[in-house]
Amino acid sequence: MAIAKSAELRVGRIMEFLSRWMAYSGGAVLVGIAMTTVVSIIGRALSGYGLTPVKGDFEIVEMGCAIAVFAFMPWCQFKRGHVTVDIFITRLPERIQALLGFIGDLFLTGAAFIILWRLWLGFGEKFPFGSDAIRGVFGMGSKPFFAESTYELEVPLWIPFGLCLIGAAFFLVVAIYTMWRSFNWVLDGKEQRV
Numbered sequence: 195m196a197i198a199k200s201a202e203l204r205v206g207r208i209m210e211f212l213s214r215w216m217a218y219s220g221g222a223v224l225v226g227i228a229m230t231t232v233v234s235i236i237g238r239a240l241s242g243y244g245l246t247p248v249k250g251d252f253e254i255v256e257m258g259c260a261i262a263v264f265a266f267m268p269w270c271q272f273k274r275g276h277v278t279v280d281i282f283i284t285r286l287p288e289r290i291q292a293l294l295g296f297i298g299d300l301f302l303t304g305a306a307f308i309i310l311w312r313l314w315l316g317f318g319e320k321f322p323f324g325s326d327a328i329r330g331v332f333g334m335g336s337k338p339f340f341a342e343s344t345y346e347l348e349v350p351l352w353i354p355f356g357l358c359l360i361g362a363a364f365f366l367v368v369a370i371y372t373m374w375r376s377f378n379w380v381l382d383g384k385e386q387r388v
Contacts, residue, residue: 268368
C-alpha cells in the first residue's frame with residue numbers, strides 16, 4: 195500500500211550514495227583541520243628553532259568545522275541519527291512508532307528548510323556579486339558595500355557560506371526524501387531499519 199515504493203527505493207539508493215560521499219568529504223575536511231592544528235602546534239612549540247605556527251589556523255578550523263557540520267547533516271538525517279527519546283516509544287505499537295517517526299521527519303524537514311533559508315540570507319549578505327534585479331529575484335537582498343573576509347587569511351566569507359549552503363540544501367533534499375520514506379513506513383505499518 196506504499197506510495198511509489200520502487201521509486202522510493204531507487205531514490206533512496208541515490209540519496210544514500212550522495213549523502214555518504216558528502217559525509218566522507220566532511221571527514222576529509224576534519225582530517226585537514228586536525229593536520230593543520232598539529233602542524234601549527236608543532237610550529238608554536240619549536241618557534242625557537244625557526245618554525246612558525248600556521249598563519250590563520252583558527253580561521254581554518256572555524257570555517258572547516260562549519261563546512262564539515264553541514265556535510266554530515268544529510269547522512270545523519272538519512273540514517274535517522276538525530277537525537278531521539280525512545281524509552282517511551284518502544285512500548286507503543288509499530289504503526290504508532292512509524293507515525294511518530296513520520297512526525298519527527300516532518301519537523302526535521304521544517305527545521306532543514308529554516309536552516310537553509312537563514313543560511314541563504316546570510317550568504318546573500320556576504321556575496322558581493324550580481325545586479326540588484328537578479329539579487330531581488332533570488333531573495334538575496336542588497337549587495338554588500340564591501341566583500342567581507344577573514345582577518346588573517348583574507349578569505350572572502352561568501353566562500354565558506356556557499357560551501358555550507360550546499361550541505362544545507364542537500365540536507366533539505368534528504369529530509370524531504372525521508373518524509374516520503376517514513377510515510378511509506380506508516381502505510382506499511384512498520385518502520386524499517388536503515
